[in-house]
Amino acid sequence: MAAPPSRGVARARRAPAIAVTIDDFDLSDTPLMSGEERDAAIRAALNRHKIKAGGFVAGKYVNDSLSKRVLSAWSSADHIIGNHSFSHSYFSGNNPDALMADIMMCEPLLSEYPSFRRLFRFPYLAEGKSREGRDRMRMLLKQREYANAHVTIDTSDWYIDNRLKARLKADPSVPIAPYKRFYLDHIWERANFYDGVAQSLFGHSIDHTILLHHRLATGLFLDDMLSMFRARGWQLIDAKTAFASSVFAMEPDVVPAGQSLIWSLAKADGRFDKLLRYPGEDGDYEAPKMDAANL
Template sequence: MTKIFVFLVSVLVSFLGVFYPVYTPTHAPPAIQVQEKPRVAFTFDDGQTNDIGTYKLEDWNERLLSHLKKHQLKAILFSSGANKTTPRGKYVLSSWNNAGHLIANHTFTHPSFSSKNVTLEGFKKELLQNDSIIKAYSNYTRYFRFPYLKEGNTPEKIDGFRAFMQQQGYKNGHVTIDASDWYINNRLIARLTQNPKADISGFREYYKNHLLNRATFYDSLAYALSGRRISHVILLHHNLAAALFLDDLVQHFKANGWEVMAADKAYQDKIYDEVPRNIPAGESLIWALAKQSGRFEKILRYPAEDGEYEKPAMDKLGL
């Protein structure tokens, strides 16, 4: 009973931390009482090709790759394809491929499959068109990640595309830890656009604490669901925030007892064989399994992660 109580408190405190984020050790969610460390792998979505303020594409992209190299991490870039036919797009894919990271599929134009305007046949073409671009790279891998983590809004679309992925030899590039790094990045860029010499240390602290907070929440939820420690996959984006803060983030995870691991190794965990039956389908795999169980309605929100949850705290901090 004691362990169950600790697990439930951990989930509840993590959930409350979304709305009242006080990032100090005394307010951290209680640790799960097992000796095995939590594990996390890093994956990155989209693949931007633009300069950002005073940061040239090559500068910020190489900085991000250098952080991964420093920590000897093998990541996966889930690349969307519409901007990858240009020299800049080919540079991004080549730089990640040559650094030893896997290149996976994130559609060609990044549509939401749960949109009423996106058909099953149209979405199949999205996968195939992007596949024709990324398969030229030696570290191409057949993982597909749904844009916005939206996996369809009708049984016909959900089941139809799952069958299509199987026919094409693709696996779902699930995440178990979702977050709003993109929202922090947008506000960071707005600040730097306003003042290129602005102090961004507050953004760094918020970024790493936000991501650890969400990781702790999903780890507690995963343990409550499965009764074990799983190998997590976290969703980040190929953006300036990652380029500037990834080293700090990895060190923050390690300092708080997490192991970091290669993304392809994380996907060997049997949790990624699960197929939730929710309609609409999507969100993080752990969120979807928790929703399907019907046991966590009081702590699950929809969408699971969004900028609206972070805005009050960032406003209060002046970020």
């Protein structure tokens, strides 16, 4: 197991830094945007801010010419393409060999693209509810030369997106500005929470990876989100820069394993129990706030 966090983790920058990672790549059409339009908007925002993201693709969505066009475009732009398993199933810790087989089932769908890297993101950030399953899975990943593509800033962007799409289906003319404000406020609040915990753990900010999904809200609001971070003093960095940090090699000794890497390191530390909820992020936390705002 990795040593506990310390101030010895090197960092040259003082300002927090953030890299974009996007999960799933379900390219289904949505209100306001087709899957292809949504992807074009996401890549345009990344290009505008001159950063390279990480895309973690669930193999079950790679099924037609659109997927090939999208993944080719991501690879041509030098965005990382990583493995999110084929089936996108929750890993409880039971049968890690089956999960490894599912990961390897996904790999041939992605490995043809030059920017593919053996980075694996656990679906639902679930790394196992038992030490035996967790440790077996960690060993299997190392045997296949995969690294855990940790998230440090977890979000409930998917829940905000679900609410936005449901409202648009019911009323296509509904204003999206209030949803954008809620989305940006949510992202900003969660980013500062996780960075605050990181500062308590390490004595400084770290290179963060934020969890977003290939959804309508990302297509609509990613550019605004990146502009917000830049305007408020955060640095925008490439995903490969973040993943190269020694922080991402840490293996917190916690069960259930998973969640944000910062959440897990804080849980293992033992000083932050009053700050940590489980799961770290969920729609249940955002529902009352969205209900109150009539969103």
